[in-house]
Amino acid sequence: MLFLFSFWFEILYSISWVLIVVLGLIFLTDLVMLYRTGGVTASRILPEKFSNSDENRVEIIITNLYDFPLNSEVIDEIPVQFQKRDFLKQLYLPVSKRVVFDYYLKPLNRGEYTFGNLNIFVFTKIRLVKRRFVFSKDQMVKVYPSFIQMKKLDFLALDRKISLQGLKKIRRIGHTMEFEQIKEYVRGDDVRTINWKATAKKKDLMVNQFQDERVQPIYSVIDAGRVMKMPFAGLSLLDYSINSSLAFSNVALKKKDRVGLISFSRKIDSFLKANARLPQLNRIMESLYNINTGFYDSDFGMLYAQLKKHVTQRSLVMLYTNFEHISALQRQLPFLKAIAKNHLLVVIFFENTEVKKLTLSDPKNLSESARQTLAEQFTHDKIFMAREFQKHGIQAVLTSPQELSVSAINKYLEIKARGLL
Template sequence: MIRPTPRAIVLFAAGIPLAFAILLADPDAWPFVPAYLFLACFALLLDTALSLTPGRLNVQVNPPPVLYIGRPETFLVYLRAHTGRRPEIELLCDVDDTLERPRRVIAMLNEDGEAIVPIGLSARHRGKARIERLWLRWRGPLGLVHRLRIVPVDSEIAVTPDVKAVRQTALAFADPSALYGVKPQFQQGEGSEFESLRDYVPGLDPRSIDWKHSARHMNLLCKEFRSERNHQIVLAFDTGHLMREPLAGIAKLDHAVNAGLQLGYVSLRAGDRIGVFGFDSKVRVVSQPIGGIASFWRVQRAATELDYSPDETNFTLGLSSLAARLDRRSLIILQTEFVDTITAELMLENVERLAGRHVVLFVCLRDPLLVETVDRAPDSLGTLARSVIADEFLRERRVVLERLRRRGVHCLDVRADQIGPALINRYLEIKRRELI
């Protein structure tokens, strides 16, 4: 496909005032007008003949088989020109709504007429994404014509939760001592497991003295404990319409799923059992708690089944169904979202009821746009009004979180880029304090 460039349009358009100027200056000089048009057409045809033909350009595409949500990937295009001409080639990729529209890329062929062009891909949400076609455009040597080539791709890519972040977490905790230190960690408190007896020495906690065995052995003995394992942890995800809102380019639900998978790997490696529970207007996903690092793929599959829902979340149905399925005290990590104190009343009531028997970690994502709106200089009346409204939202958010803390619920309100490490650190703190 051949199209004229803006330079060619200017070249032909310049002939109109030039023709009027020639005819006004000397009517007998009219043969110069068709001569100019003839030279312009000849230059256009010459540029077409000298330009790189689409048949001499070999194009190979190598799309990634999997795309991780929240992590940009590259789509490689290999170009090879079977001629001595090496034009500057523009590339543009057509994708469906699952992916962000890639930016236009300009490629320069090397001395051998080859180029490897990376095109950035970024997913908006999980599911199946499709790369439809690739557009290539280059100019002729004179810059008067554009050569256009369309390469159909029709490649389908699976968009999954960010497993790469889980792999990085796996490397961070590859050392068996990463969770508990180099030496065995002996912790005291309710629910900890008895390890052994040892002679009491100054500096040990007197409350650990076992008076019965001390009287029998005529020597002060104290108990040593070890950290409990085999705790039951449930990753509860709110999949309602508020979790569909984008934050840092992807939905809040995807941020929650990525962080949940990171925590799932760490907890499975620590010897605990992990289950997945998803709900909105009704219960969507139920995965019973399982243990063993080899079972992580089951947790990943259950998290992948969490779909985006336009429904409003029914906390009464969802949390009561979750409580009915638990037969022992568990750590429930509830990742959800709310707007204000009025819409959060039913959520507060059901979370407080759930916290009466279980340990509940309430996790929500902080929107940095609200903080920026509050801190922005009030240079106009509209900016001031938006700042006041944003501050009211933040105040009501703090009220809801403070009410939950007073009811014994552990709360975590962090930015999207901090949710993974913050969630793991809070989980380790809860285990260290033997709260489960």
Template sequence: MGISRRFVYLLLIGLILLIAAVFINNSFTVFLIYNVLCIILLIIDYYISPGVSCLAVERCGKEKLSLFEEEVISFQLYNKSPYKLSLELKDEVPEFHFQVEDYLMTGMISPGEKKKFNYQVVPTKRGAFTFKNLHLKYKGRLNLCTKVFQLKLNREYKVYPNMKNLHKYSLKMANNRLLKQGWRSLRMCGNGSSFESLREYVTGDDYKKINWKATGRANKPILNQYEPEKNQHVYMFIDIGRPMSYTVRGHRKLDLVVNTALVLSDVINQSGDQSAVLLFNTGIDSIVMPGKGVEHRKKIMETLYHIDYTNYTSNYQEAFCYFKKKERHRSIIFLFTDFETESEAENILQLLPLVSKNNLLIIILIKNESRELVANQNIGNLEDLFTKGVALELLNERKRIIKLLNRKGIFCLECPAEKLEYTTINKYIEVKNKMSL
């Protein structure tokens, strides 16, 4: 129980009586009687005011939250008492992983009324987090006391990659309005192995694709038009070791890769292929085998939403050998990882034939923007000169690594963090357009 401002004002009046007691006989007795009456009124107010049982309180709203998006946490209250209540509510938010500007929710609730109270959070980490107790306070009927309660309302909220952006992307894809942003249409005809339709021959077409029977019937050259093979298995290998622990523009590399993997999975399924995910570090963390459809998408989402990086060096041999045991089809593999030195790249290069021999492998790297800033800075002293020299050497070594991989027939792309999604997806579309798999 607490006291209200009105009760404090009543006690201040008692102080006036105490001051008057210095000059007037028997005023001290009046002061004592007055304070006793105030306390009695306070106790009466507490007992005649509704208890917490007069309120039915529950958490409501969605349990799935999006990373770095403003989300609403809601409560629904039902006032079963015959009195109007002035409420203050404060939720217990898990520390460190949520940004909250204002925890306090206030409002009036009339007798028999159902009302929602909300506050906003911004999740800063993927995973599952439990919101526990709700602290509730309201004034008594005489407005002298305040009743304070703690309600146990445990609920687990799951923070997923930014699903709102995925939704926006899906809408844009449906309306085919991504061309002006550098995206290409998902309709991919011309190359491939699956027959799609017939069309008239035009200059520059491959004469090997001429359909001679159709040409004879039409009395003009007719061409077979093909589309890429459907149900192609497309894997996303995600290294959750040390390379994904670094931060780029305030976001972990792993978060950027997870968002990209989810968008790519949607595009893969829209184009008729089957998406798959393999997470690895010192061993195999988890795998989602190729598939498509709503349930498959949910399975990928549930696999990715809570993964976290480690500071260990990943075991590529374990990942590649495990993949070979599980997958018998010729597949496209997107490998999201990173390496800093030529020795690291050469070690990986020795293992790549395990998967690159019978599959198409594409390695995706994220640019180290902080290193580029250092390399482009002005030199003010000897320390700056040394730092810039080291940064330039590391950047040149990175270029040599990428060239080395490309010479060996491994696609290796490096892109800025903000272009990771559409660089990856454009590469997938390019591969599907140009290669018969």
């Protein structure tokens, strides 16, 4: 601008050249200060694994090695799955001091996530030159089913507050092969349990007392068919089921039960035999990590055949699936009834929360009123399905995706408290 106005005011021409020289000297000073000596070091600290659908902490550590303070801009290349391209953090870096900050990421899919470069741009107060430093290239972290939710629900399950109202845990006298003690006979005891050797020694009738088996086989069965592809709040029904089965399996292991896992669609995708050892939880997590859904109809007849062949002992089967139409339920009901003859079957299926919201809306015209009527019909069908299961002796849990884990654990605790298995 000064050069422009110097066309009319000649004195500005000399002043413009002086300012150009001064600006050049300042630029060279800034350049030498940043590139002569010093530097910065930075690192990105990632957890060993990310928890799906939870906030995961990423920590950035930056150290200023210059002998003067700096301003900086941090641009972290976040994995492509997040589709986030506006990450920018501005920091002040004191002399020879370490600056730490963190941010959080919430993945919505399992799999491998790769971070790109950690770019640090530093500049002095002059702000004419920026120098870029690149660190932590191509760091990879795996996203596993929600182990954060698992730990939270583990704590809740051990708390008495989670017990359902009206339920009281009692020790039931059973007839399984888990021996408890020998006691004196009282009226009402089963005469078949009289211990004749102990009776001969005591000269009074003595009976064997047994208790229900504590270590019971429990299987989480996950339907990986197309019906589980439906998304709610960014997560598919399959991922909700995976997160829930991990939390549920952890609680069952804490209760000393044997836990297994089955996932299926057109065929059995994964099968883990029920086991009560602690490493079983890691095996379940690794199996859940690899479960994917396709666009196929699941074969419940094949599931029944595989359960009959490989799971010979009566077990608690927690089946995660979904039915949107009564006709779909009617097609699979014969297989579910067959499974329920050999095992205690609990079918866990989902409310359509978006449809439920529509039933609570206030229609403003005839078209909206018609949609609300259809939504009410779908909601009623879900309730009818739950009653249909109960009519055929099948336990049912109808829940929203967000409340799935708590609902499944509560159902398990209810079954344990009532001694149904």
